[in-house]
Amino acid sequence: MKKDKKIVLVGCGSVGTSFVYSAINQGIAQNYVLIDVNNDLAEGNAIDMTDAQAVLPTTFQTLKAGTYDDCKDADVIVITAGRPQKPGETRLDMVADNAKIMKTIALSIKASGFDGITIIASNPVDVLTQVYKEVTGYPKNKVISSGTTLDSSRLQKLLAKKMNVAPRGVHAHLIGEHGDSSVAAWSKAVVMGRPLKEFVKEGAITEAELKEVWDSAVHLAYQIIEKKRATFYGIGACLAKIVRAILIDEKCQMLVGTYLEGEYGVNDVYVSVPCIVGENGVEQIVNWDLDELELKEFKESAEHLKEVFKTAKEAIK
Template sequence: MSFKDSKVVIVGAGNVGSTTAYSIINQGLCEEIVLIDVNWDKAYAEALDMQHSVYFMNRNIKVHAGDYSECSDADVIIITASAPMPKDSHNRLEMLAPSMSIMRSIVGSVMTSGFDGIFLIISNPVDIMTYYVWKLSGLPKNQVIGSGTNLDSARLCCELAAMYDLDAKSVEAFVLGEHGDSEFVSWNSSSIGGKRIDDVLADNADRTRDITKEELLRRTGQAGWDIFNRKGNTCYGIAASGAAIVKSILFNENRIYPVTVCVDGQYDLNGVFLSVPTVIDKTGAKETVEIKMEPDELASLHRSAEIMTSFYRELNL
């Protein structure tokens, strides 16, 4: 795989899909982007608009609307299409039943083309949909990845950085487990400039303004809903997260991101899709990083796993 022949297909040309495509174009991550949507006119218009933007970017990227026959030689297929969030709902799991039908149709069409690349699932509920795509596709588990808690982790890093007036990239902290209500923070592995978060909080008590770990987790989980409630969607953060994952795949970066993968043997779990730190390279999910967790953190991971597996029975596989 190289830039010269790299191709990304994005299924779903709504706010998330289109913004993800634009993020990939801005960074010059591949040679060709194909947009697929049930509303072909929408996909066509978004692709044409983006193709015009390439003129100003010093890029050489082709962007166009297409169909599932173009998935056969794609390196990465990003699925952003999903059922709309039920009105006044703050639970991504309520999207499960309607999203199943959409995902069955998409994956069936993709696999009929002969696709053998890497799936990146962004559609919610992302952990269950990632498991579902893996089952439907029949691909090896390393070739099916979900965006998971990658963005949640970035939001947490931003919250911590704001407390100390730092660049968020100086913070390393993972939100893990379900991308949803049972997610948790692995505080034991979190640090700022190499200093453990527990020590940072203790040594800077006058600057924390009585903000607790529980409050930081609450703010992290609430951030997406705050955005959604005010503008009807979240797109820039998740698009940047998706582009970062794609970059690690196409450029064989071996970056570690907390993404939804099959946890199989690590953390005393087997065959469940959850977000854990994962090495991402050209093969997809290259390796699960088994970090040391405190007993309560490991219990939280297992609680997320129990919630996820309880829904697997409803997938009728």
């Protein structure tokens, strides 16, 4: 196994740079390359972040602006490039514009000879991850959408606040689309080691309150965008968590987007489900026994994404 790990970031906007800053603070890799259509932006961020090298608790070897040639020997590529989401716009509204951008990026990475794992966070993330996979032809386990990792983190935070416990004591997840049709898998939620349904039976939290928590988690991004035009710290930390799991072969369960071929009764679409993530990317899809309503809503979310992918496919012809 190669000792010195290398990460390439494509897209040096707020999301991408938040990811790299989180990664260098955690000592995830030894070498980083920043790629952006605006090379000055990549160079400026590289200089800015290397200013922290002398004071970080763990250091790195190199962090520089680069080109797609640098992708050839990378272990992981993280793609965050694309136009940002505008106030009042859904993630799916950006599909045609960002599908064209993703196709260009995918072809450039493929031409470099890259053979590692790609994590995509560009929106609409599930659709653009499928565009990337189809353009490159890379195996599905090596092409991963950040999916509902952030959505689930938001759900955990909000549920923890509602129940007055620490967020790390909450295991609750959103599945399906990274967006408005995501589904709260309450039947699998655990709080402080106890099934959430036990708290509902005891009256500690009501079904109505759970619906409020789901609604807040799903729409929190719109609130942030309205106030500061973009969300980036949360997703930056989530991307670092996914990449870390790959580089140290953590084999932990995460809610990431992967290509389904019959799992959960769904085919031919990228959508978020629980997966075991390790050095080979998505190493296993975990089949949860969802309740009847959750499974129905999950399938509807997946079908919605399949319809949107048709728009993306038309845009990149």
